[in-house]
Amino acid sequence: MKYAVTLLLFLMSFFAEAKTVHYELTARQKTVNLSGKEQVDFAIAINDQIPAPVLQFTEGDEAEIVVKNEVPKEELSIHWHGILLPPEMDGVPYVTTPPIKSGESFTFRFKIRQSGTYWYHSHTNVQEQKGVYGAFIIHPKAKPFSYDKEVVAVLSDWSDENATSILKNLRKDGEYYIYKKGTMRSWLGAIQAKSLGTFLSNEWTRMGGMDFSDVGYDAFLINGKQDSQLLVAHPGEKMRIRIINASASTYFYVAMGGGPMHVVSADGIDTSPLMAKELLMGMAETYDLLFEVPEHKNYELKITAQDGTGTASGWIGMGEKVSAPVKPFPDMYGTMDHSAHANQGMDHSSHQTSENAGHAGHAGHAAHRKHSAKPPEQKKDIEVVESLSVDDLKAKKSTELPKAAAVRELTLTLGGDMERYIWHINGKAIHQDRTIEIKEGDVIRFTFINETMMHHPMHLHGHFFRVLTQKGSLSPLKHTVDVPPHGTRTIEFYANEPGEWMLHCHNLYHLKTGMARVVKYLSYTPRPEIAHLQHDDPHNHDHLYFYGMAEVATNHGQAQLRLSQTWNQLEARVETRNSKGTNFSFREEWEVEGDLFYRRWLGQFFSVIGGATYFNESARGTVGVSYVLPFLIESQALIDHKGQFRFDLEKRFQWTKTIFTDVDLTWRPSQRGNVEHPFEYEISLMYSPAWSWAAGLMLTDHAIGAGVHVQF
Numbered sequence: 001m002k003y004a005v006t007l008l009l010f011l012m013s014f015f016a017e018a019k020t021v022h023y024e025l026t027a028r029q030k031t032v033n034l035s036g037k038e039q040v041d042f043a044i045a046i047n048d049q050i051p052a053p054v055l056q057f058t059e060g061d062e063a064e065i066v067v068k069n070e071v072p073k074e075e076l077s078i079h080w081h082g083i084l085l086p087p088e089m090d091g092v093p094y095v096t097t098p099p100i101k102s103g104e105s106f107t108f109r110f111k112i113r114q115s116g117t118y119w120y121h122s123h124t125n126v127q128e129q130k131g132v133y134g135a136f137i138i139h140p141k142a143k144p145f146s147y148d149k150e151v152v153a154v155l156s157d158w159s160d161e162n163a164t165s166i167l168k169n170l171r172k173d174g175e176y177y178i179y180k181k182g183t184m185r186s187w188l189g190a191i192q193a194k195s196l197g198t199f200l201s202n203e204w205t206r207m208g209g210m211d212f213s214d215v216g217y218d219a220f221l222i223n224g225k226q227d228s229q230l231l232v233a234h235p236g237e238k239m240r241i242r243i244i245n246a247s248a249s250t251y252f253y254v255a256m257g258g259g260p261m262h263v264v265s266a267d268g269i270d271t272s273p274l275m276a277k278e279l280l281m282g283m284a285e286t287y288d289l290l291f292e293v294p295e296h297k298n299y300e301l302k303i304t305a306q307d308g309t310g311t312a313s314g315w316i317g318m319g320e321k322v323s324a325p326v327k328p329f330p331d332m333y334g335t336m337d338h339s340a341h342a343n344q345g346m347d348h349s350s351h352q353t354s355e356n357a358g359h360a361g362h363a364g365h366a367a368h369r370k371h372s373a374k375p376p377e378q379k380k381d382i383e384v385v386e387s388l389s390v391d392d393l394k395a396k397k398s399t400e401l402p403k404a405a406a407v408r409e410l411t412l413t414l415g416g417d418m419e420r421y422i423w424h425i426n427g428k429a430i431h432q433d434r435t436i437e438i439k440e441g442d443v444i445r446f447t448f449i450n451e452t453m454m455h456h457p458m459h460l461h462g463h464f465f466r467v468l469t470q471k472g473s474l475s476p477l478k479h480t481v482d483v484p485p486h487g488t489r490t491i492e493f494y495a496n497e498p499g500e501w502m503l504h505c506h507n508l509y510h511l512k513t514g515m516a517r518v519v520k521y522l523s524y525t526p527r528p529e530i531a532h533l534q535h536d537d538p539h540n541h542d543h544l545y546f547y548g549m550a551e552v553a554t555n556h557g558q559a560q561l562r563l564s565q566t567w568n569q570l571e572a573r574v575e576t577r578n579s580k581g582t583n584f585s586f587r588e589e590w591e592v593e594g595d596l597f598y599r600r601w602l603g604q605f606f607s608v609i610g611g612a613t614y615f616n617e618s619a620r621g622t623v624g625v626s627y628v629l630p631f632l633i634e635s636q637a638l639i640d641h642k643g644q645f646r647f648d649l650e651k652r653f654q655w656t657k658t659i660f661t662d663v664d665l666t667w668r669p670s671q672r673g674n675v676e677h678p679f680e681y682e683i684s685l686m687y688s689p690a691w692s693w694a695a696g697l698m699l700t701d702h703a704i705g706a707g708v709h710v711q712f
Ligand SMILES: [Cu+2]
Pocket: 423, 455, 456, 457, 505, 506, 507, 510, 511, 515
């Protein structure tokens, strides 16, 4: 009898493990109105849903997922984020998996080797921003904690503007959306915030100040809605809330009405429980909460975009509403602690920057950041943190890697330039330096050094890595780690998943503009059809972007066109100015000059120039250099083939959110006596309520005029 039971149990577990879970996902274009403001037709839905359907599995299942692409004239892909699987099933088109052509399908088959909260999304173009993301839930064979119900909260950001245009706009100007977001820094704003010193020192050091986001969104969503009832629940009911940040480029503060949140899992892996008043979630991170409805009330799960431009709410319970605390608008003029290097020092709170310190001062905040838990009855011994970061997470068991393995260390410096909107690693975009080769059996240790003023959520496909913190052997395992502005993070993993795996910033626009690598095992050779596909990998291409500007005034006119790649630029500029007073006659007083330059950037601040200049009724060959001086003054020194020098200085003074002055100074020392005015200048006072246009007064060395300026 005993044997029979054992045999039966064995057979049951055998069949349970062999269970195949089948899903069919069909992508189609869809007309939606997710912001409540505008109906748009570029969205891509899976099975007619945004977010895509929640996929449910149990550890040990065989997943069989058919993905059909019915989007006209567009390729599609699906990547299973955080899932351990064979590289061919990872879903990165042209790297590991064939792209799914319009009208075709691809069947993914892989064994589910883990449990937890994960998600899936497109890895093609900017489809993730258009709606291709959904939850991927794997139930453990045995529940590690008890709860009655589960609810999934998929967080996302939404723009009524086609995401393809968003990327083009950012490449015209990284600050394209600054008006829409209302985050313009100005002299007046700095004075009002009593931060003029910081403002000036940021200009002096050419850092500009903290950037919380790039894109101006129209809505933030939980499960596709700005405000909705996630779950009706009664007092005493206990639920597991699975939160996934599936946004393309938004960090969210997450908080709940009714007190701190009981965090039990991060990136799909159970951690020592913690109470947190707030989570700052980077793109692609997931957290699981346990929540027991305390009273006959309706509790808010609230997300606030880190840049302060919007919120979304999901409600759990029923009856009277209990709101989560309101997050104040971020301090645009806050200082940044440059000594703050996450995980380098032993000081636990050293990674704190004033951005998440909020209204509280640094020292004060750090001091009261952690305190022994008072509240919730049954959770007496659980630590309470104000704002949870990876430093607070503690693994349930040792995550140490095999001690005998050789350690390979690599420093990856995260860099970028908001002005030209390029992002890179070690000074190179992925098209310049695609692959990091690693050896199977080694411990690979990457140290990310963030030299930018933005957060970068760095994600490695196909692995979990340890984030080295002061928790030592209990350092947590993650698939995505936030590297804060001017912060440092070290991760390590045991190289035991042969394949080619993307390592990239999960800000969609940073990924698309270069902040990525492919981690390749030397022991791995891709199948011939995949190797062949890699020749067409869009990661290898340096895409071309366009910018244009025109200025028409009573005393002068100007036009500029620019084609740019990551480090190359081709620019044409034509200018004409009235050199004889303020009259409106279009006679010979109007001088014409222009440049046709090729520019190669050799860093964020330095470029070399070669091209031609038209001046004084003659065309000359020209070479030169440009450099951004302290205080964000753009300087340029040129010499033409006739030996004529030219120096340009340019500086913008943003007085208020909508009023600025551009100062433009040109000095051309006369060598042949044919230049009457060695100094030329243009000083403007412009009103600009939007990125695309400005109007106002323009004073040149010859005349004062009025005009308009447009950018496109
Ligand atoms: Cu990034």
